[in-house]
Amino acid sequence: RVQRTGPMVFNIQDLVLRERNGYYADPEILDILSFKMASGEKDGSLSGNQSILISESLSQKYFGNASAMGKEIDLDLNFSNEPIKLLVTGVFKDVKPNNHFRPDYLISIEILKKLQSKPLAQEWSNSNCFTYVKLGKETSEAQINDRIANLLVEQSEYDMTGNMLQLQPISNIHMQDFVAFGDIAGQVSKSNLLILGGIGLLIMLLVCINFFNMSTARSLERAKEIGVRKSIGASRANMMVQFMTESALQVTIGLVLSIILFEILGEALTGFTGLQFNVDTMVNAVGYVNFGVFVFALWTLLVVGSGFYPALIISKFKPVDSLKGKVNVVNSRVSLSKVLLVLQFTITLTIGIVAAVVYSQVKYMQVKDPGFQRDAMVSVDVFGDKVKETFVKELNQNPLIESVTFADSDVVEIFNSSDGYSWPSKSVEESIRLYHMSIDENFLSSMGITLLEGRNFNPEISTDKEAIIINEAAAKLMDIQSLNDFPQVTKGKDAYETQLNVIGIVKNFQSGTLREMDKPMILYQNPRRLFRAYIKLAENNQTAAIAGIESTWNTLIPDEPFEYRSLNEGYERILAKDKASGNTLLFFTLVSVAISFFGLFGMTSLNIQSRMKELGIRKILGAHFKDIFRTISKDFKYTMLIALLIGVPLAWFLGTQWLNEFSHRIKLTTIIPLVVVSGMALIGLLTIYFCTQKFTRINPVDSLREN
Numbered sequence: 001r002v003q004r005t006g007p008m009v010f011n012i013q014d015l016v017l018r019e020r021n022g023y024y025a026d027p028e029i030l031d032i033l034s035f036k037m038a039s040g041e042k043d044g045s046l047s048g049n050q051s052i053l054i055s056e057s058l059s060q061k062y063f064g065n066a067s068a069m070g071k072e073i074d075l076d077l078n079f080s081n082e083p084i085k086l087l088v089t090g091v092f093k094d095v096k097p098n099n100h101f102r103p104d105y106l107i108s109i110e111i112l113k114k115l116q117s118k119p120l121a122q123e124w125s126n127s128n129c130f131t132y133v134k135l136g137k138e139t140s141e142a143q144i145n146d147r148i149a150n151l152l153v154e155q156s157e158y159d160m161t162g163n164m165l166q167l168q169p170i171s172n173i174h175m176q177d178f179v180a181f182g183d184i185a186g187q188v189s190k191s192n193l194l195i196l197g198g199i200g201l202l203i204m205l206l207v208c209i210n211f212f213n214m215s216t217a218r219s220l221e222r223a224k225e226i227g228v229r230k231s232i233g234a235s236r237a238n239m240m241v242q243f244m245t246e247s248a249l250q251v252t253i254g255l256v257l258s259i260i261l262f263e264i265l266g267e268a269l270t271g272f273t274g275l276q277f278n279v280d281t282m283v284n285a286v287g288y289v290n291f292g293v294f295v296f297a298l299w300t301l302l303v304v305g306s307g308f309y310p311a312l313i314i315s316k317f318k319p320v321d322s323l324k325g326k327v328n329v330v331n332s333r334v335s336l337s338k339v340l341l342v343l344q345f346t347i348t349l350t351i352g353i354v355a356a357v358v359y360s361q362v363k364y365m366q367v368k369d370p371g372f373q374r375d376a377m378v379s380v381d382v383f384g385d386k387v388k389e390t391f392v393k394e395l396n397q398n399p400l401i402e403s404v405t406f407a408d409s410d411v412v413e414i415f416n417s418s419d420g421y422s423w424p425s426k427s428v429e430e431s432i433r434l435y436h437m438s439i440d441e442n443f444l445s446s447m448g449i450t451l452l453e454g455r456n457f458n459p460e461i462s463t464d465k466e467a468i469i470i471n472e473a474a475a476k477l478m479d480i481q482s483l484n485d486f487p488q489v490t491k492g493k494d495a496y497e498t499q500l501n502v503i504g505i506v507k508n509f510q511s512g513t514l515r516e517m518d519k520p521m522i523l524y525q526n527p528r529r530l531f532r533a534y535i536k537l538a539e540n541n542q543t544a545a546i547a548g549i550e551s552t553w554n555t556l557i558p559d560e561p562f563e564y565r566s567l568n569e570g571y572e573r574i575l576a577k578d579k580a581s582g583n584t585l586l587f588f589t590l591v592s593v594a595i596s597f598f599g600l601f602g603m604t605s606l607n608i609q610s611r612m613k614e615l616g617i618r619k620i621l622g623a624h625f626k627d628i629f630r631t632i633s634k635d636f637k638y639t640m641l642i643a644l645l646i647g648v649p650l651a652w653f654l655g656t657q658w659l660n661e662f663s664h665r666i667k668l669t670t671i672i673p674l675v676v677v678s679g680m681a682l683i684g685l686l687t688i689y690f691c692t693q694k695f696t697r698i699n700p701v702d703s704l705r706e707n
Contacts, residue, residue, distance in 0.1 A: 001025070001026045001029075001109060001120070001129055001130070001131050001132075002023040002024065002025045002026070002029055002101075002106075002109075002129070002130050002132070003023060003024045003025075003109065003112070003120075003128050003129040003130070004022075004023055004024075004128055005022040005023060005024055005107060006020075007019070007020050007381060008020075008022060008075055008076065008077075009075065009076035009559075009560050009561065010062070010073050010074075010075070011073070011074035011075070011076070011559075012062045012063075012071070012072075012073055012074070013062075015062060016559070016560070016561050017061075017561055018560070018561050018563055019058075019104060019105065021102070021103055021104040021105075022103055022104055022105040022106065022107065023103050023105075023106055023107070024106075024107050024108070024109040024111065024112055025046060025103075025106040025107070025108070025109055026046070026109050027042075027044075027045070027046040027047055027108075028132075029046075029106070029132060030042045030045070030046065030053075030092075032132045032134050033099075033101055033132065035092045035093075035095075036092065036093040037090055037091070037092055037093070038056050038059075038091045038092060038093045039059075039067065039068065039069050039090060039091040040053075040069060040089055040090030040091060041090065042090075044089075045089045045090040046089070046106060046108045046109075047108065047110075048087075048089070048108060048110070049108055049110035049111050049113065049114070050084075050085065050086050050087050050108070050111070051086070051087060051089045051107070051108040052073060052086040052087065052088055052089065052105055052106065052107045052108070053088075053089065053090045053091065053092055053105065053106045054068060054088060054091055054092075054104065054105045055091070055092055055093075055094050055095070055103070055104050055105065056091060056092070056093055056094050057094050057104065058104045058105055059091045068088045068091050069088060069089075069090070069091070070087065070088060071087075071088045072085055072086070072087060072088075073085070073086045073087075073088065076559070076560060077115065084111070084114070086107065086111075092106075096284055097281070097284075100170065100173045124151075124152055124155045124156035132170075133167065141167050141169070144167055145165075145166045145167055148165045148166070148167075149164050149165060149166065150164070150165075151165055152164070152165055163419070163431075195354070195358075195581070195585070195654075195658065196581065196584055196585065196588070199351055199585065199588045199592075200588070202347050202351065202592070203588060203591060203592050203595065204298075204301070204302070204305075205305075205347065206344055206347055206348070206592055206595045206596060206599075207302065207306065207595060208302065208305035208306040209340045209341075209343065209344045209599060210306075210344070210595050210596075210598055210599040210602070211247075211250075211302075211306035211307070211310075212306060212309060212310050212340060214598070214599070214602040215243075215247075215306075215307070215310035215314075226239065226314060226315075230318075236315045236316070237315075239311070239314065239315035240311045240312065240315045243307065243310065243311035243314055243315065244303070244307050244308065244311050246307075247303055247306060247307025247310075247311065248303045248307070251299060251302045251303050251306070251307075252299065254302075255295070255298070255299055255302075259279060262279060263279060269587070309336075338603075338635070338639070341599065341600070341603050341639055342639050342642050342643055344595075344596050344599050345596060345600075345639055345640060345643035345647070345680070345684075346642075346643040346646045346647040346650075347592065347596075347647075348592045348593055348595075348596040348643075348680065349643050349644065349647035349648070349651065349676065349677065349680060350647045350650050350651040350654070351585075351588065351589050351592050351651075352589050352592075352593065352651075352676040352679075352680065353647070353648065353651035353652070353655065353672060353673050353676045354585070354651050354654050354655050354658070355582075355585040355586055355588070355589040356672045356673075356675070356676050357651075357655035357658065357659065357666075357668065357672060358581065358582045358585050358655075358658065359582045359585070359586055360666050360672065361578075361582070361658075361659060361662065361665060361666050362575070362578055362579050362581075362582035362583075364665070364666045365514050365575050365578060365579075365664075366572075366575065366579070368510070368514070368664065370412075370509060370510035370571060371449065371450070371507055371508060371509030371510055372411060372447045372448055372449050372509045372510075373446070373447050373448035373536065373567075374412075374567040374568050374571050375539065375568060376536060376537040376538070376539045376542055377447075377534060377535070377536055377537070377566070377567040377568075378534075378535050378537065378546065378549075378564045378565060378566050378567065379410070379532050379533060379534050379535070379564065379565045379567065379570075380532075380533045380535065380549065380553070380562075380563070380564045380565075381531055381532055381533075381563075382531060382532075382533050382557075383531050385527075387556055387557060388406070388530070388533075390556055391533070391552065391553075391556055392404050392533070394552045394555075394556070395535065395548075395549065395552060398545070398548045398549075398552075399538070400537065400538045400541055400544055400545035400548055401535060401536070401537065401538070401545060401548070401549070402536040402537065402538060403442065403445070403446040403535075403536040404442070404446070404533055404534070404535050404536075405439070405440055405442040405443045405445075405446035405447065405533070405534050406439070406440045406442075406443070406530035406531070406532065406533055406534070407437055407438060407439045407440070407443055407530065407532050407534065408437060408438040408439075408526070408529040408530055408531060408532065409437045409438075409532070410532070410570065411437070411447065411509075411511065411534070411567070412511065412567060412570040412571050412573075412574060413511060413512050413570070413574055414435050414437055414511040414512070414519065414521070415435075416435065416436055416437060417433050417434060417435045417436065418433065418434060418436060419431045419432060419433045419434070420491060420492055420493070421434050421489055421490065421491055421522070422489070422490045423478045423487070423488070423489050423490065425478060425479045426478070432477065432520075434474060434520050434521065434522055435511070435519045435520065435521045435522070436521065436522040436523070436524060437521065437522075437523055437524075438523075438524055438525060438526040438529040438530060439457075439523050439524075439525065439530075440457075440525070440527070440530060441456060441457040441458065441459055441525075443523070443534075444456050444469075444506065446534060446536055447509075447534060449506050449507065449509055450506060450507040451469075451504055451505075451506050451507075452472070452505050452506060452507055453482075453483055453504065453505045454469070454483045454502070454503050454504030454505055455503055455504055456469070456504060457469070457503075457525055463501070464503070464525060465525060466498065466499065466500055466501060467500065467501045467502075467503045467524075467525075468489060468500045468501070468502055468503070468522050468523060468524045469502070469503060469504040469505070469506055469522075469523040469524075470489075470502055470504075470505055470506075470520075470521065470522055470523070471505070471506050471507070471508050471509070471518070471519075471520065471521040471523075472505065472506075472507060472508045472518070473508055473517070473518040473519060473520040473521065474520035474521055474522060475505050476520075477520045480502065480505070483502060483503070483504070483505065486501065486502075487501075487502045488500060488501055488502065489502060489522070500522075500524070506523070510664075512574065513574050513575070513578070514575075514662050514663065514664040514665070515578075515661055515662050515663065516663060517663045518663070534567075535549060535564075546564065549562075549564065550562045593680070593683070597683055597684065597687050600636070600684055600687050600688070601687050601691060604632060604636075604687065604688050604691040604692075605691060608632065608691060608692075608695050615628060615631070615695065618631070619696075625692065625693070625696050628692055628695070628696065629688065629689065629692045632688055632691070632692050633685060633688045633692075636684055636685070636688055640677075640680070640681055640684065644677055648673045648677070651673065652668070652673065655668060655672075656668060
């Protein structure tokens with residue numbers, strides 16, 4: 001079992017810091033999740049009720065290079081009016097970033113006997129405790145699910161109808177949109193991962209196509225060399241070995257340079273995409289053996305994929321034709337090179353349009369109004385009614401503070417929810433989860449949340465203790481058309497049943513990612529639960545305002561460190577994964593465009609070299625630059641047209657499928673593919689322009705003499 005500790009103040013020697021990423025845990029968690037110890041032993045390290053294990057990073061933070069073993073940590077918790085002291089009984093190695101459970105410290109779960117009035121084993125309504133189960137070889141997941149499905153309903157003293165327990169494989173957590181632990185860093189979207197993985201494979205295909213076209217283009221320059229080698233006895237097999245060896249050497253050099261470039265640019269790419277770009281991260285994630293196998297497989301794929309067919313074609317040249325310069329690798333109207341070029345541009349066009357769709361959606365997510373005030377707004381956690389009252393009074397006297405309000409949740413991402421609510425239109429069999437948040441009477445005005453109908457909470461009205469405000473999504477769910485009928489919502493059941501009067505309806509505000517539907521939400525009043533202060537700062541001098549809050553904090557709560565959170569930063573955090581995917585996709589698009597136009601450059605060069613005599617005659621007969629440019633670019637126009645006919649519908653389909661994962665999304669219009677196609681066409685024509693300009697500098701007499 002593990003249970004979040006919540007924010008804790010650690011007092012160690014002269015350091016007083018608040019730590020947030022910790023858990024109460026059973027000793028078995030160390031074996032089930034394979035923790036590795038840097039100091040101390042697993043056995044017995046979490047047995048005592050005063051034991052704490054800390055990570056290597058936390059050990060370095062508090063104790064430097066000195067040993068943390070046996071050191072004492074004072075907490076901001078009391079038992080029988082005595083502060084709780086913990087003893088460091090072990091240091092575990094930092095957990096890899098791709099693990100879902102990455103604590104900074106683990107406290108023996110036995111300490112909860114001091115802190116909770118009821119034993120943990122009897123807390124069937126405690127949704128903060130998570131149980132890890134390691135199944136035996138002969139035991140199936142389905143068997144356990146059948147046995148635990150109705151435990152909550154059977155054991156809880158509260159009405160838990162509709163709640164069902166089931167096991168969840170740990171391997172499924174990493175790519176899930178939401179997990180019970182909340183927003184755990186390192187979590188990824190499965191769809192985004194598939195998109196990026198697919199694009200990575202497509203870029204490898206582009207590389208192979210590009211190498212093929214460039215090798216074929218260079219074959220004309222080496223025709224005489226091939227003829228001479230075959231004339232002195234070289235077989236076709238000898239020529240193939242030679243060209244495959246050259247291909248292997250080029251791929252090896254490219255692979256080494258790419259790893260070096262990967263390390264050099266890793267930090268810049270990490271800053272741009274939000275993903276870790278370095279070899280160490282990959283090795284730590286998959287292990288040395290798997291990483292080596294991956295690199296070798298990639299090397300083999302690139303060597304065979306890019307070098308085999310060009311070697312096969314080039315080795316077929318006849319010695320006599322090669323020496324006379326009469327070889328032509330594009331004599332067919334529909335050559336493989338042309339087909340591959342069409343494929344290359346189709347892939348690039350598809351990637352480009354999908355990237356534009358993703359990037360547009362990410363930009364929309366960043367500018368969309370969340371429905372509450374997040375600019376110049378910070379939150380501070382304050383516990384203790386007397387301290388809260390004085391804290392608010394002092395802040396209200398600061399001219400740089402515009403307002404202060406309290407709630408019990410992070411408004412950016414509300415997790416508190418229950419399916420224990422009912423209303424007249426809801427059937428008994430239905431299990432519908434509503435999200436709820438306790439607020440004070442200043443919350444709506446301070447947070448800029450729009451009240452559509454009804455009124456706000458009023459501390460002068462005693463019945464407001466049993467009143468609620470709902471959002472549009474909840475009103476729609478409950479089929480509440482108007483407040484004139486005095487609608488009510490029932491909370492709990494039987495002895496725990498309470499009737500709540502709906503006194504207001506507010507506009508939906510965004511809590512969570514834009515992938516989620518607007519959450520049906522209930523706002524209520526419970527002063528005992530209010531701990532998070534939301535403070536509106538004067539926009540013209542936020543730094544001084546925060547300094548004023550810190551000064552007030554240090555005066556009233558000197559024993560605890562001052563910490564605040566920006567709502568803007570919190571909102572950006574929940575968008576971080578999709579933003580990283582968008583930037584990564586943009587980077588991949590730039591790479592694929594560069595590769596494609598290198599391929600176009602090689603294909604254009606091949607086209608010009610194979611038509612040197614024709615183009616030389618055209619120049620002698622008076623053809624101008626624009627005439628030659630039109631002749632050479634004709635094939636490119638057809639290539640782009642075919643790529644457009646295939647790539648645009650494909651990209652539209654893929655972009656639509658990705659957007660369908662979002663409840664709040666942009667409207668896909670023709671402007672996106674139009675801009676991408678126009679941009680690619682322009683770059684392509686510029687590429688052909690420079691190739692043509694290079695040819696027009698050649699004296700036509702020289703080109704005719706050589707050909």
